[in-house]
Amino acid sequence: MAKLTVVGIGPGDADNMTLRAHRALQASRAIVGYHVYVDLVRPRYPDKEFYTTPMTRESERCRMALELAERGKETALVCSGDSGVYGLAALVYELRGERSAPEIAVVPGLTAxxxxxxxxxxxxxxxxxxxxxxxxxxxxxxxxxxxxxxxxxxxxxxxxxxxxxxxxxxxxxxxxxxxxxxxxxxxxxxxxxxxxxxxxxxxxxxxxxxxxxxxxxxxxxxxxxxxxxxxxxxxxxxxxxxx
Amino acid sequence: MAKLTVVGIGPGDADNMTLRAHRALQASRAIVGYHVYVDLVRPRYPDKEFYTTPMTRESERCRMALELAERGKETALVCSGDSGVYGLAALVYELRGERSAPEIAVVPGLTAxxxxxxxxxxxxxxxxxxxxxxxxxxxxxxxxxxxxxxxxxxxxxxxxxxxxxxxxxxxxxxxxxxxxxxxxxxxxxxxxxxxxxxxxxxxxxxxxxxxxxxxxxxxxxxxxxxxxxxxxxxxxxxxxxxx
Incomplete structure (x- = not known):
C-alpha cells in the first residue's frame, strides 16, 4: 500500500515551500487538493495526476486522498500554509481512525x-x-x-x-x-x-x-x-x- | 549600501529551509549567526564569509550583521526555526531604530x-x-x-x-x-x-x-x-x- 503525505506548501508561490515539501510532491503520483492550491503547484509537477474538490468539501477531499493511497498510489494532499495549522492533517488522521494503513506523513509548511x-x-x-x-x-x-x-x-x-x-x-x-x-x-x-x-x-x-x-x-x-x-x-x- | 536579510532556516538540516531562504543565503556575501546554526549552513555555501558569536550574545550578533551591511556587504543573519518567532528580526529593527539604512528584509522559516x-x-x-x-x-x-x-x-x-x-x-x-x-x-x-x-x-x-x-x-x-x-x-x- 502506498503512503499519503499531507504537504503544507506555504503561502503563495512555490518559493515559500521547503525543499522537503518539494521532494514530497516529486515523489508522489497523485496530488489532491482544493483547486486553487492544486493550480499553484501543477506547473512544477506536470507528470502527476491531479484531483480537486470544491471549497468546503474537506472530508470528501481527505477521503479521496486516503483511497488513492489505499489503491497503491503515492499520494500528496496539499494545503496552503501549514498542513497542520487549520490544515487537513487532523482530518486525515480522524478519517483513518485506528487503522494502521495507509501510512500517513505530515510535511509542515510556513503558516501565515x-x-x-x-x-x-x-x-x-x-x-x-x-x-x-x-x-x-x-x-x-x-x-x-x-x-x-x-x-x-x-x-x-x-x-x-x-x-x-x-x-x-x-x-x-x-x-x-x-x-x-x-x-x-x-x-x-x-x-x-x-x-x-x-x-x-x-x-x-x-x-x-x-x-x-x-x-x-x-x-x-x-x-x-x-x-x-x-x-x-x-x-x-x-x-x-x-x- | 547593502541589505541585511534575517533568514529563518527552519529546524535541523537544510531540507526544512524554503527555496526563498536558500536563495537569500546564495545572494549574500556574509553569513552571520550563532556558531551552531552557521555550521549547519556552511557546507552548502562554501564561498561565503562566515561570522559567529557565542550563545547569549544576541545584540553583538545583530550589530555585527548591521555593520557588515553598512560596509557594503550583502549580509544574511541566520536564525534556527523562524526569523521572527523568538528570533532576531525584532532586535535588528530595534538596533537600526529610525535610521532608513541598511535595508532590512525578513525571510520566514518553519518554527518548532x-x-x-x-x-x-x-x-x-x-x-x-x-x-x-x-x-x-x-x-x-x-x-x-x-x-x-x-x-x-x-x-x-x-x-x-x-x-x-x-x-x-x-x-x-x-x-x-x-x-x-x-x-x-x-x-x-x-x-x-x-x-x-x-x-x-x-x-x-x-x-x-x-x-x-x-x-x-x-x-x-x-x-x-x-x-x-x-x-x-x-x-x-x-x-x-x-x-
Missing part, C-alpha cells in the same frame, strides 16, 4: 502567522496566540472567550480568517472585545496576499483596525503591551538589553 | 510549533498559544499569567524552551499551573531533535508530562479540550463533520 509577520516586521518575537475568526466550525462564544483570554495574558494575537463571504463584521466584533482590555492605540498590522503578487503590509492602531475592510486574503496581527512601531515596522521586542 | 506538530500528528489544527518557559528575558510571573490565560481560553499550547541549563524545573512548574484548570489525562506530546538525527515524538498525559525530563532539544505540546490520541498520534480536530 510566520509569513505575515515577516511582511510587517517582527510582531511575534514574544509569546502569542493564533485564533481563527471563522465560526463555520466553531461557535462564536468560544472565539470570544479565546480573544478575551489572549488579551488577559498579554499575548500578541494573530487572527486567521478575519472576514470572508457572509461574515464581514467578525473583525469589528473581535476588536470590540479586545478594546475592553487593550488601549485603542495598541499597534496592529494587516498582511495581505502574502507571497503573491500585490503582497502588502499595513501598520495601524487597534481602533483603526476595527474599521479596516478585511477580506479573506488578510491575516491580522495585534501587538502585546511592548509592541512598538519602529521605522514603520511592527516590532515586539524579545527583551534583549541594548544601549 | 509547526515542525514539531507534524512529528506528533496534528495537535495545532485549532486555535493555540505559543509560550516560552525561558525566564532569562521574561519574569516568571508573566509566564505563569500567560499559561493561565491560555488554559482559561481552551487554547492548545506549545511550550518553547521547556528546560535548559540552570532551569530544569520549569516544565514541572508550568504543568502544575496548567493542572489547576486542565485534567491530568489531557493528551500532550513532546517533539525532540526536530529535523535532526534521532528526531522523535512522544505522546503522554499532562500528569506524565510534569515528570518528563525535558531538555533544550524538546518542544512541548498540550492539547485543548477536544484533543485526542488517534492511532498513536496527537490530534486536535478542526471540527469537520464526518460519518
Amino acid at each position: 502567522a510566520c509569513s505575515g509577520a515577516a511582511v510587517l516586521g517582527a510582531p511575534l518575537t514574544h509569546d502569542f496566540a493564533v485564533i481563527s475568526l471563522s465560526d463555520r466550525l466553531t461557535p462564536w462564544p468560544a472565539i470570544e472567550a479565546r480573544l478575551e483570554a489572549a488579551a488577559a495574558g498579554d499575548l500578541s494575537i494573530v487572527l486567521y480568517n478575519p472576514a470572508s463571504h457572509g461574515r464581514p463584521e467578525h473583525l469589528r466584533r473581535a476588536c470590540g472585545i479586545l478594546l475592553r482590555r487593550l488601549p485603542p492605540e495598541r499597534p496592529c498590522g494587516v498582511a495581505r496576499s502574502i507571497g503573491r503578487d500585490g503582497e502588502s503590509g499595513m501598520v495601524l492602531t487597534l481602533e483603526e483596525l476595527a474599521d479596516y475592510p478585511a477580506d479573506m486574503f488578510c491575516t491580522v496581527f495585534i501587538g502585546n503591551s511592548t509592541t512598538r512601531v519602529i521605522g514603520g515596522r511592527l516590532v515586539t521586542p524579545r527583551g534583549y538589553r541594548h544601549g | 510549533a509547526c515542525s514539531g506538530a507534524a512529528v506528533l500528528g496534528a495537535p495545532l489544527t485549532h486555535d493555540f498559544a505559543v509560550i516560552s518557559l525561558s525566564d532569562r528575558l521574561t519574569p516568571w510571573p508573566a509566564i505563569e499569567a500567560r499559561l493561565e490565560a491560555a488554559a482559561a481560553g481552551d487554547l492548545s499550547i506549545v511550550l518553547y524552551n521547556p528546560a535548559s541549563h540552570g532551569r530544569p524545573e520549569h516544565l514541572r512548574r508550568a504543568c502544575g499551573i496548567l493542572l489547576r484548570r486542565l485534567p491530568p489525562e489531557r493528551p500532550c506530546g513532546v517533539a525532540r531533535s526536530i529535523g535532526r538525527d534521532g528526531e522523535s515524538g512522544m505522546v503522554l498525559t499532562l500528569e506524565e508530562l510534569a515528570d518528563y525530563p525535558a531538555d533544550m532539544f524538546c518542544t512541548v505540546f498540550i492539547g485543548n479540550s477536544t484533543t485526542r490520541v488517534i492511532g498513536g498520534r496527537l490530534v486536535t480536530p478542526r471540527g469537520y463533520r464526518h460519518g
